[in-house]
Amino acid sequence: MDDKEPIVLYRRCLSDVKFQIAQNDELEDEVNKNSHSSAKILELTVDNDVIHGIYEGGLKTWECSLDLVEYLSIKSKEINFSGKKILELGCGSALPGIYLLSTQHSICVDFQDYNEHVLKLVTMPNVLINTVLRPQSDDIYEIDIVEEINCLNQLKNSRFFKGDWNGLTNLLNLHSNQEKYDIILSSETIYNLNSIPKLYNVIKHALKYPNGVAYIAAKTIYFGVGGGILSFCQLIEQDHIFEVNVVYTKAAHVRREILKLSFL
Template sequence: MIESVFKSIMDDKEPIVLYRRCLSDVKFQIAQNDELENEVNENSHSSAKILELTVDNDVVHGIYEGGLKTWECSLDLVEYLSIKSKEINFNGKKILELGCGSALPGIYLLSTQHSICVDFQDYNEHVLKLVTIPNILINTVLRPQSGNISELDILEETNCLDQLKNSRFFKGDWNGLTDILNLYSNQEKYDVILSSETIYNLDSIPKLYNVIKNALKYPNGVAYIAAKTIYFGVGGGILSFCQLIEQDNIFEVNVVYTKTAHVRREILKLSFL
């Protein structure tokens, strides 16, 4: 089963609706594969173990980084991109979404722009397989008519996986990610980097920033980081991230979007000085 999570109505266009795979559907697939999961080495982090951890924890550092959940700031980033779609030309750009999870910002661009490449990274391989890739297919090849798409529908679409030819998928920690990306020249780097709800942990902020600094194309590359001003209990947030950027003196930082709910949420735009 799927559900709609975003709707944007542009003045001169049809409404843009984004869908995601329901977590209950993910749980059902994991239950179906329970026998296979039980055969996984007990020291590995199977999808069943990760799902069990999510009952009481949004994040378990070193094991699960919240990718099964669609966080508020990812929807903020989609909203911002939709608002700015007339001003910012993404056509022909190379884009990377870091800590993608349900990947709605990257999927929005992939489904509305032409001739672009969008790569996706998440800490957990299970998240990429069970959430990210199905969400891409749902919003591109398998646009729903009634809100329901079965597993059989995906299997019967012979060109379904061909849609992924404009994307690559990377799993694991941000340490060493730039080496895996094979960015041997500035021309191979990314025009745009997207990330949402990824600066909550003080320990991981330098690693994320290092990827942005080394993977963004100079001098016109830009990064959009959507996050809460502060993440209570873990110490990260906009303030900590901005302090690191200011100390490094490589990027100019501008707040391009704000929303105040229980906690203030912002989107930062990073561009080279």
């Protein structure tokens, strides 16, 4: 990548998210009505990266999402993204999908995350900052997201979906193969053994046949929760629908890889 321009993507800082929540005049009422409020989630994330069934880590930008941005950048001249329909599952800060949305022409990128608060406080602002409101320099840049939220109306090529992967295929409303996705992206989403089948089910039913591909960026193993590359690959191989290839690796304390899923 020495001969390539640096990848510049902007993302909202967690401190900024906390500041916005602190300014919310209705915060106290929200906490009383909704135990999964933004404030409650932020409180829980102080000592936890993930709280199953409440928060799935979307406020943090994970290492494998950066790996996936790097890979997509490397392959930008080999893979024809133009005109493609793309879905990022478990998007969080959504940098891989945003990279494609901000650098490619005539594409549609939809985003899904477990938490509505993550979509509103992180995903949508990040999409806006890198597309409609993109800064003209690399300096620190302040944008009033609350005032600029109407800019979402300009995002004609993106939709945002909240909630668990169970039932997501119904929500996506994919009645025909032509309505399905050419490319599915996902980063750091196969850490939980119980959720891996749900993620795989979405990929299997939402990916366009026969040329659709999915790129899954993940660590080889997630200590303490049981998921990882091996568990995911075993599930796919047993189903005999997709071929799996490792297309990217990065040596670290825990090895990181990107898997490419394509139809057999």
